[in-house]
Amino acid sequence: MYIKLDHLTKQFGDTAVLDGISAQIQEGEFFVLVGPSGSGKSTLLRIIAGLIPASSGSVFFDSQNVTDLPPKDRHLTMVFQNYALLPFMSVADNIRFGLHNLDLDATEEAKRVNDALDMVHLTELRDRKPKELSGGQQQRVALARAIATKASLVLMDEPLSNLDAQLRTEMRQELVQLHKELGMTLLYVTHDQVEAMTMGERIMVLNDHHIQQVGTPLDLYNHPANKFVATFIGSPKMNMFDATVDALEHFATLELTDANQHSVRLPLPYDLAAGAYQLGIRPEKITLSRSASAGSFPVRVMAVANLGRESSVSLVNNGHEFIASVPEQYPVPENQIVYATLPTDAADLHFFDEKSNLAVNNKGVPEKAGVLDGIA
Amino acid sequence: MTTSLKHINHYFWLTLVALLMGAPILIGIWASLLPTADIAAGHLTSTNISLNNYIAAIQTTPVLRYMANSFIVAILITAGQFVLCTLAAYAFAFLDFKFKKQIFALFLITMMLPFEAQIIPNFQTIRVFGWLDSYAGLTIPFFASAFGVFMLRQAFLQVPDELHEYSQLIGLNHLQFLFKIVLPYSRSTLITFGLYMFLTHWNDYLWPLITTFSDSYRTTQVGLKQLQAQDTFSNWGVIMATAILILLPTLLILLVGQRYFKKGLNTGGLKA
Amino acid sequence: MIEKFWHRWWSLICATMAVIAVIIGLVVATTPQHQAQASNGRITLSFWHSMNGPNGQLLDKLVDGFNKSQTKYKVVPQYEGSYGLAESKYINTLHTNVTPTIMQQSDIATMTAVGDYVPVQQFVDADHYDLNQLYPGILSGFKLKGDLQSMPFNASSSVMYYNKDLFKKYGVKPLSQSPSYSEIRAAAKALTEKSKGAVKGATLQIYPWLPEQLAANQNSVVVNKNNGRSSAATAAELNTPAMQKIFTWVQGMIKDGSFQNFGTGSSASANQMAGFLGGKIGIFMQSSAAAGTIAKAAKFKWGETFTAHADDVPANGVAAGGASLWISKDKSKAEQQGAWEFIKYMMAPKQQAAWQIGTGYIAVNKASVKVPALAAAIKKNPETNVPIKQLQAGKVNAATAGPFLVNSQMDQYLGTAMQQIYGGKDIKTSLKEAENEVNKGIRDTNKSNAAILKAVFAQ
Structure with a gap:
């Protein structure tokens, strides 16, 4: 099912929750709504479900305006954070109960229940009560219940947030796999950018009642439309430096100092008007070495987070803190001085307008492979 | 060693307190087995222990009729409250309407009003309706219970919002949501509520006392009072036997429903 | 245990409860009024009294005797607690579905003040009932302006x-x-x-x-x-x-x-x-x-x-204590007549004799002492007659x-x-x-x- 959101707004009393939301979601797409808590993403999901009326604007399913349709007539199903299972019914009954208004005959109902259970590998637990299951199993029941309806649109509201980290990673893959098999349109709400990046085919970043950016995970990562998306997507966060551009000399001057106490200067990869900017550089683009070299500047190591495969190194220079990601174990003691080198590649330098926070350079720069490593 | 001593100590005191608290009932049971003449003479024992008082109670007093009345009244009230309180509590828990808070506050205020204060207007009402000395008069004034609405609303609020949303998604209407999800979800509160209301109204005294005028409608507690002579001499043996008979359903319910009462008390739902 | 039961049957229970509630509604709304409904063609007369214990049992027996003695009326005795309690019930329910046809009450002054009765004198006159068969010393307490207001049924001293x-x-x-x-x-x-x-x-x-x-x-x-x-x-x-x-x-x-x-x-x-x-x-x-x-x-x-x-x-x-029988004004002529028939029955020598033997109340009918049972009882225990002797000796x-x-x-x-x-x-x-x-x-009341x-x- 193809979904079109047209200038949706929502106010609770005088408080605006959503403002001017317009977007299109393709049929069969795994579409993620991501944003910090309070960004209005759950509200948006509920407006699409019909559980909450929009203050203004319209929702279209295919070409039908469903804005005023009750939820049951929207032919969609939903998976909730707390699973919303009926504790007094067995697993199988819960799934069957979800088929309530589909007017199926008994054999079809039984078949769907069995198929759904099979799909989530819970056939053996069909007669258990939800409270006799683990959190992950409960969420699978909720999934099965959604699957069994064969709805062409499935909404998921933070379905994995109540699970522990390892289970969450497993379930992510299962969900992606399920979506591939069933091919329904899937709207997935999460506050977790990792979840968004690993699962979504396209992602809508919501913040401050507005859409910040819609795009594929790599779009968002490589070409963040604004400073918010730049820092929200990716972990560790993108480093932000104050930069002053001297258009004539084609340099950006940073508030970092080299060994001689001179300001660090970066050659501009493309033309920029003179003025003050925010320069975003992803941690994995900063390289560290034990010895000084051309273009490097000394930094003091504040802390090292060793993740085994890689290390996040907190650094300070001239009172500015930033992080470098090193694709190896990094046994350097605190307060050790090392040397950092900033990238010069156009694709690795993200300039944002100081006032509007909008990106000023991310047009036409080719993507590079391998960036997914940086976000896991 | 010390722990077992401690245990013995604990049990000693607990037994003592239990005996103290149970004494009235134990003495009542004992007295129900003694001939009245011996009780009247102030004897604590008798050579003539028997169940005669129970036989006399059943044969010479309308105690069975009283019990049947109490049973009917308690069941009717419980059923009536169940229906009305459930619907009202549902409205307060799940519906949005104007002045909801204010109306609920009004409900709570009536809870503060002791039943004794409502007796006179209620009496006038059923008097005008011609419901004196009838099941209608005994039960209908209790159908609306602010406490019941409050207790069930609290229980219904425990139903996760997501279940409410889910029910809308799968197209349940209000009644379906109530019956298929809310009630089963709140069943332990409902059981507690039902048992509690049954017991409360089984033990009603004041209202049946002033609105019943014949043995056809008198309930146990009022009937028991009837048996206790005022101007002449009371047949204490039979009275005790009757009291014990009346106590039986209460004990049975307490025994079976203990778990739910505890639960109800723990969640504070029954404190009011 | 309950939970299991409940789980299996909850929908049934819900439905049953709802059905019960509806039925009660209907049943209750059509609750028959406690008016004199004909049962087997008989006129039912409700009789409120304050006799309990052995006295109450004997009263029930006498009432039963009346019911068996004729087929027109059926008196239903109801114990309503002490005289005081019965009186307040009576006053609180005047002109309702439960108002009794016959009321036993000792508080002559209040009953007179409430005034919701037909003086027994009216029936005495219409029926040419001979009041001389009753002890005048007992009757005197129930007369106002020479008219008998209610019938002293259970007299004591x-x-x-x-x-x-x-x-x-x-x-x-x-x-x-x-x-x-x-x-x-x-x-x-x-x-x-x-x-x-x-x-x-x-x-x-x-x-x-x-x-x-x-x-x-x-x-x-x-x-x-x-x-x-x-x-x-x-x-x-x-x-x-x-x-x-x-x-x-x-x-x-x-x-x-x-x-x-x-x-x-x-x-x-x-x-x-x-x-x-x-x-x-x-x-x-x-x-x-x-x-x-x-x-x-x-x-x-x-x-x-x-x-x-x-x-x-x-x-x-x-003073003669005890109580008398009052006939409600709020009833049909037929019911009132039935009440009078009942009173006559209760005042007959035989019933009064049985009443004195069984309770210690004084037989108000002078002829009762000639009833063999009472005569025998007095002979066996002369003290049975002490209250009557006291009344007769008194001024x-x-x-x-x-x-x-x-x-x-x-x-x-x-x-x-x-x-x-x-x-x-x-x-x-x-x-x-x-x-x-x-x-x-007294001042406040009089005012x-x-x-x-x-x-x-x-x-």
């Missing part, structure tokens, strides 16, 4: 009961037929001392009716205007020499240690009876209507005497007519005074205080009930 076996055991001379205060005090003291305190000689329950009778026996009224019989009483007369003598006597016995105080409250009377039946009390004063119960429960020989009289005052007699005057007082708080304040006096407070002070309070009550009182006493 106050008597003294004593435990003859105890007297014999401790070598105390049995009481005379009309004992004086000092005779009782001496006997009580002797009993207490000889039993080394195991027995208390006497008691006088904190029950205002008792000192009222003791005062009447000294020819002393308790309210002015000839005990409120000639016109509405305007003041109580409690702080009188007669009352003072009564309580001096009681305080004397308290000082002797031969007196048991059973306190106040609803169980005082029952406790007193239990004490007497248990052989712990030698002498007590009570309505003659208690004789039936004592006869059934006492496992010892007991005696009955006239109400005690003050030493220097000859016995004047006491018919204002004191023995008893007080006629509407809604006064006499009982409450005289009761309080008794408590205080039993507790050792000065007799005159206590009585004076009570008198003042009762006077206040607010002026119209009613005027109607009652209009001549």
